[in-house]
Amino acid sequence: MSYQYNDFDRAFLAERNAQFRAQVERRIDGSLTEDEFKPLRLMNGLYLQLHAYMLRVAIPYGTLRSAQMRQLAMIAERWDRGYGHFTTRQNIQYNWPELRDVPDILDALGEVGLHAIQTSGNTIRNVTADHFAGAAADEIADPRPVAELLRQWSTDHPEFQFLPRKFKIAITGSPNDRAVTKAHDIGLRMVERNGAPGFEVIVGGGLGRTPMIGKVIREFLPKADLLPYVEAIVSVYNLLGRRDNKYKARIKITVHEHGIEEISRLVEERFAAIRPQFSGVDQEILEGIEAQFAAPEFRIAPAGGFDAERERSPAFRSWSDTNLTPHRAEGYAIVSVSIKKHGATPGDASADQMRVLADLARRYGHDELRISHEQNVILPHVHKSDLPALYAALRSADLATANIGLASDIIACPGMDYCALATARSIPVAQGLASRIEELKIEHEVGHLKIKISGCINACGHHHVGHIGILGLDRAGVETYQITLGGDGTERAAIGTRTGPGFSYEEIVPAIERLILAYLALREGEEETFLEAYNRVGMEPFKAALYPAKETADAA
Amino acid sequence: MPRAFTPKVVTANALLKGDAVWLTEEDRWSRDIAEAELIEDEAHAQIRLLFAESQPDVVVGAYLADAQAGPGGPEPVHFREGFRTRGPSNYAHGKQAETVK
Numbered sequence: 001m002s003y004q005y006n007d008f009d010r011a012f013l014a015e016r017n018a019q020f021r022a023q024v025e026r027r028i029d030g031s032l033t034e035d036e037f038k039p040l041r042l043m044n045g046l047y048l049q050l051h052a053y054m055l056r057v058a059i060p061y062g063t064l065r066s067a068q069m070r071q072l073a074m075i076a077e078r079w080d081r082g083y084g085h086f087t088t089r090q091n092i093q094y095n096w097p098e099l100r101d102v103p104d105i106l107d108a109l110g111e112v113g114l115h116a117i118q119t120s121g122n123t124i125r126n127v128t129a130d131h132f133a134g135a136a137a138d139e140i141a142d143p144r145p146v147a148e149l150l151r152q153w154s155t156d157h158p159e160f161q162f163l164p165r166k167f168k169i170a171i172t173g174s175p176n177d178r179a180v181t182k183a184h185d186i187g188l189r190m191v192e193r194n195g196a197p198g199f200e201v202i203v204g205g206g207l208g209r210t211p212m213i214g215k216v217i218r219e220f221l222p223k224a225d226l227l228p229y230v231e232a233i234v235s236v237y238n239l240l241g242r243r244d245n246k247y248k249a250r251i252k253i254t255v256h257e258h259g260i261e262e263i264s265r266l267v268e269e270r271f272a273a274i275r276p277q278f279s280g281v282d283q284e285i286l287e288g289i290e291a292q293f294a295a296p297e298f299r300i301a302p303a304g305g306f307d308a309e310r311e312r313s314p315a316f317r318s319w320s321d322t323n324l325t326p327h328r329a330e331g332y333a334i335v336s337v338s339i340k341k342h343g344a345t346p347g348d349a350s351a352d353q354m355r356v357l358a359d360l361a362r363r364y365g366h367d368e369l370r371i372s373h374e375q376n377v378i379l380p381h382v383h384k385s386d387l388p389a390l391y392a393a394l395r396s397a398d399l400a401t402a403n404i405g406l407a408s409d410i411i412a413c414p415g416m417d418y419c420a421l422a423t424a425r426s427i428p429v430a431q432g433l434a435s436r437i438e439e440l441k442i443e444h445e446v447g448h449l450k451i452k453i454s455g456c457i458n459a460c461g462h463h464h465v466g467h468i469g470i471l472g473l474d475r476a477g478v479e480t481y482q483i484t485l486g487g488d489g490t491e492r493a494a495i496g497t498r499t500g501p502g503f504s505y506e507e508i509v510p511a512i513e514r515l516i517l518a519y520l521a522l523r524e525g526e527e528e529t530f531l532e533a534y535n536r537v538g539m540e541p542f543k544a545a546l547y548p549a550k551e552t553a554d555a556a
Numbered sequence: 557m558p559r560a561f562t563p564k565v566v567t568a569n570a571l572l573k574g575d576a577v578w579l580t581e582e583d584r585w586s587r588d589i590a591e592a593e594l595i596e597d598e599a600h601a602q603i604r605l606l607f608a609e610s611q612p613d614v615v616v617g618a619y620l621a622d623a624q625a626g627p628g629g630p631e632p633v634h635f636r637e638g639f640r641t642r643g644p645s646n647y648a649h650g651k652q653a654e655t656v657k
Binding site (some may be wrong): 027029030033034048049050051052053081095096097098099106283338348372416418425427428431433477478479 | 569581613617625633636639640651
């Protein structure tokens with residue numbers, strides 16, 4: 001289950017949308033200049049990109065019901081070009097809305113309890129969560145009620161509408177971090193102490209032009225202290241964060257410049273001051289939210305034909321090996337649906353695909369869907385006896401690609417095909433790479449490999465934490481791609497290291513192919529992943545594979 | 557020595573649709589860069605940019621972009637400006653899919 005809007009939420013959203021509708025009208029009739037309008041549209045998720053406006057809609061903690069997914073499909077068809085783009089922060093972006101239509105789109109979103117508030121601007125952005133939340137076998141507890149509490153608290157929070165810079169929070173309930181918490185302004189990892197749930201609080205992580213792994217500011221924060229503690233952090237940052245230089249304004253720089261000890265002292269001081277103001281109302285609200293996130297009534301049933309189908313069909317076996325994750329309930333599995341068929345645009349889903357996924361969630365998945373930061377769609381609760389039928393349905397919709405976690409399951413930002421900030425394209429690099437990997441038929445042999453591509457230094461494609469990271473830059477008017485190796489987005493978070501000179505658009509796919517083949521040649525066995533092999537042998541063998549001409553020249 | 561002025565076009569995004577437009581000699585906004593006024597003189601470029609900026613109810617974010625003379629009219633120099641004349645490379649959407657005169 002997930003959060004259902006109450007009368008207050010609906011009234012708030014309707015009023016906010018009416019305000020924005022009036023602002024759009026005033027912009028069109030000339031009473032507002034662009035300088036006046038821009039901050040207003042950004043507060044409502046509306047960007048102006050290379051070819052059109054772009055509307056970024058939050059999918060809070062990545063959770064959707066089938067009715068919401070169906071509405072996203074309707075919007076894509078009615079006001080866009082029949083598709084949407086799922087992002088690395090669990091948002092969906094529409095690439096082609098016209099200004100006049102945006103208020104209607106926002107009203108349509110409001111009908112199903114979705115909005116685009118604070119998906120841009122120097123505010124607290126969409127709170128992201130583990131995409132397996134509420135289903136994962138390794139989870140302490142579902143982190144989404146806390147994420148929803150944070151959403152309600154941060155939405156239109158009067159103190160935090162003009163922060164020094166944007167502010168991103170991620171949360172996980174599992175020790176295995178699938179939410180990249182160490183690369184967020186605040187990362188929250190659920191931990192237990194003496195049987196009571198609480199959070200490890202991480203602060204000052206981030207990617208972008210100055211990548212930083214977050215630092216632990218509190219090893220154990222009792223659950224009841226979460227809201228005042230997070231408020232204390234953002235409040236300290238709001239006063240201390242630099243407003244003189246956009247590139248030094250994120251909290252990672254504040255933490256770096258002042259040191260974690262000083263930040264911790266200030267936060268604890270602020271926390272002590274505001275904690276008494278939290279009378280417990282937040283905990284009452286949280287209890288109400290938690291009730292709405294009660295787990296569905298899981299069926300107790302035999303796994304049916306699951307094992308027999310695995311025996312019978314190699315394709316089903318391959319898919320279930322890569323696209324399923326252990327579920328906490330007996331007899332269930334978490335299904336990751338890859339929307340990255342080889343050659344497709346990472347993160348894009350057509351309206352038809354969205355509707356198929358909504359139908360399948362309704363039929364086989366307790367009506368729940370998740371969007372992962374890895375740009376795939378998750379059906380979190382599927383009984384194993386339903387998997388053969390689900391697989392057949394996915395196959396007929398061309399959604400049965402068995403590549404989750406493999407080399408062609410590439411994260412890519414929109415890059416210069418859409419984004420006004422981009423310095424190079426990323427989508428066609430991902431397409432070319434996935435197609436080449438498919439041609440070589442090597443990805444199942446290669447195994448677990450995370451390739452992440454960003455089209456500029458802002459790193460929406462998370463390239464710093466890719467096992468192989470690719471960064472597209474503009475070097476003297478030519479698209480140039482830098483490679484990093486050894487990044488890791490999990491609880492062992494690490495920033496990748498640059499290999500050396502960059503590659504042209506034509507050279508980048510063959511360069512990555514050489515890296516993958518070099519890994520196959522040097523690994524100690526099938527069990528050793530790319531990342532493990534890199535951590536064992538270091539950069540040199542990979543450099544030799546990347547820059548063979550230079551090796552020869554040096555030897556000569 | 558100051559850098560020599562390179563030819564420019566005035567470009568922006570249309571307010572309502574958000575797509576790329578270019579300023580013509582006849583003070584129109586065209587969706588085809590080939591119809592744009594190719595500006596060879598720096599002072600004239602500044603005047604044309606001011607003219608563009610005086611139309612906030614028509615266009616957003618006007619700026620001067622490098623361009624060069626081609627057989628059919630001005631052409632983009634930088635690849636970013638090239639994408640603005642065509643659209644994205646993953647789908648036939650945007651200007652490449654529309655009938656540009």
